[in-house]
Amino acid sequence: MxxxxxxxxxxxxxxxxxxxxxxxxxxxxxxxxxxxxxxxxxxxxxxxxxxxxxxxxxxxxxxxxxxxxxxxxxxxxxxxxxxxxxxxxxxxxxxxxxxxxxxxxxVKFPQLCINRDRDSCYYAAFEAKSLEDGLRYEFDNGIGVVKEEGIAGAKRYAGGQGRSGNFKL
Structure with a gap:
């Protein structure tokens, strides 16, 4: 399952x-x-x-x-x-x-990112044939997130959000 x-x-x-x-x-x-x-x-x-x-x-x-x-x-x-x-x-x-x-x-976090990272963890734990396979899957699974959610998140961080331990969304 x-x-x-x-x-x-x-x-x-x-x-x-x-x-x-x-x-x-x-x-x-x-x-x-x-x-x-x-x-x-x-x-x-x-x-x-x-x-x-x-x-x-x-x-x-x-x-x-x-x-x-x-x-x-x-x-x-x-x-x-x-x-x-x-x-x-x-x-x-x-x-x-x-x-x-x-x-x-x-549910407040960017959902594509959280679900892709979760999926990569389970792949590494149960399906990866090697460390390299797990790392490749993580990269391939996550690279699309950069465009969809990562760039906007990086801009928010560069603008000061999240600095000094302030993580309020």
Missing amino acids: RIVKPVICAVSGYAVAGGLELSLLGDMRVAEEDAVFGVFSRRFGVPLIDGGTVRLQAIVGLGRALDMILTGRPVSAQEALSMGLANRVVPKGKALEEATKIAEQL
């Missing part, structure tokens, strides 16, 4: 087995401080069949993914943050609010 727009997942409570796999579809995961991730289905002989073995190791690395997949142990929100599985940890009851804030921020 290839999703073509950014997805931000809000994780509250347990994201285990299929719930973990569903959260892995997101580009980012915002977890509440008491959230738990895991492959609890390990205990019952139920395999991951919705992309968990592919996406988890791409996000956290092979060693950490195998630790979660083979042991079925619970992973706290803080540990998930430290391994890159969660992008942000927020107080209980605030995951959806934070995920919505992120989405509202993303």
Whole structure:
């Protein structure tokens, strides 16, 4: 499954087995401080069949993914943050609010650019045959954005927007 727009997942409570796999579809995961991730289905002989073995190791690395997949142990929100599985940890009851804030921020950015860069990341992670292939795809995928959005953005920056840490759009 290839999703073509950014997805931000809000994780509250347990994201285990299929719930973990569903959260892995997101580009980012915002977890509440008491959230738990895991492959609890390990205990019952139920395999991951919705992309968990592919996406988890791409996000956290092979060693950490195998630790979660083979042991079925619970992973706290803080540990998930430290391994890159969660992008942000927020107080209980605030995951959806934070995920919505992120989405509202993303929709303010030039959309062609954000979606092309996102696409290039996924190509590099899952399809590139070499570093050179990934770099070539990034260039070819992004060069058209320069005309459509990049020149106007560079002019805004040259005019002072974004300087001194002021990034208000």
